[in-house]
Amino acid sequence: MKNAMHVSILALCLSTLFLQCGTENADINEHSIFPKGEPGAKENFTGNAYNFSLVPSDSTYNTLVGNVYFEKSARSNWHVHPSGQILIVLDGEGYHQLEGQPRQTMRKGDVIKCPPTVKHWHGATENSSLTQLYILPKTENGIVTWLEPVTDEQYKSSN
Numbered sequence: 001m002k003n004a005m006h007v008s009i010l011a012l013c014l015s016t017l018f019l020q021c022g023t024e025n026a027d028i029n030e031h032s033i034f035p036k037g038e039p040g041a042k043e044n045f046t047g048n049a050y051n052f053s054l055v056p057s058d059s060t061y062n063t064l065v066g067n068v069y070f071e072k073s074a075r076s077n078w079h080v081h082p083s084g085q086i087l088i089v090l091d092g093e094g095y096h097q098l099e100g101q102p103r104q105t106m107r108k109g110d111v112i113k114c115p116p117t118v119k120h121w122h123g124a125t126e127n128s129s130l131t132q133l134y135i136l137p138k139t140e141n142g143i144v145t146w147l148e149p150v151t152d153e154q155y156k157s158s159n
Contacts, residue, residue: 032091032131034067040076044146046155047074049123057139064136064143070094074130075123075155078147083138087112087122094130095155096122102159106130121150 037052048071055065067090078099087096089110096112097103099119106112106122114120124130136143 032069034131036069037067040068044077044079045074045123046077046149047071047123049074049076054133057136057143059140062137062139064134064139066134068130068132068134070124070130070132072124072129073126073155075150076121077149078119078121080117080119080145080147081114081136082116082142082145083136084116084118085114085120086135086137087114088133088135090131090133092130093125093128094123094132095125096120097154103154103157106132119147121154123150123155 034052034054037050040049040051050069052067052069053064054067055061055063057064070092075095087106087110089106089108089112091108093108094106095103096106096114097120098114104112105125112122122132
């Protein structure tokens with residue numbers, strides 16, 4: 001009986017602590033395994049996107065890995081990676097588009113390959129946030145070249 005009471009008190013304390021933590025991460029799925037991260041640079045994103053670095057590039061692995069959380073309707077600018085990029089959707093729903101191709105929808109569990117030097121963008125849908133892992137290989141060739149914002153017309157078009 002004593003143990004059950006202690007467990008109940010602990011659960012109540014943790015619930016209260018959780019509620020008092022504020023809403024900073026309220027948009028993130030409660031089952032997310034990574035922190036929300038740092039806000040993305042406003043000049044490279046439309047809306048709110050957050051980056052959390054997981055594996056920094058170094059001369060041994062020459063690979064950069066991180067997590068990006070996009071709030072609803074948030075998206076990256078058009079950009080290019082010299083050695084390409086791999087995206088793994090962890091949660092939510094989003095869009096990605098390679099220049100000259102129709103916009104594609106991506107969902108939890110999807111793996112997207114953005115080929116080297118191909119202009120592209122990605123972000124959340126209007127109705128869902130998006131959490132994705134990004135993998136940038138061969139970073140000795142460079143990381144990213146940021147380009148112009150994705151217009152609202154481009155974002156909303158399925159072509």
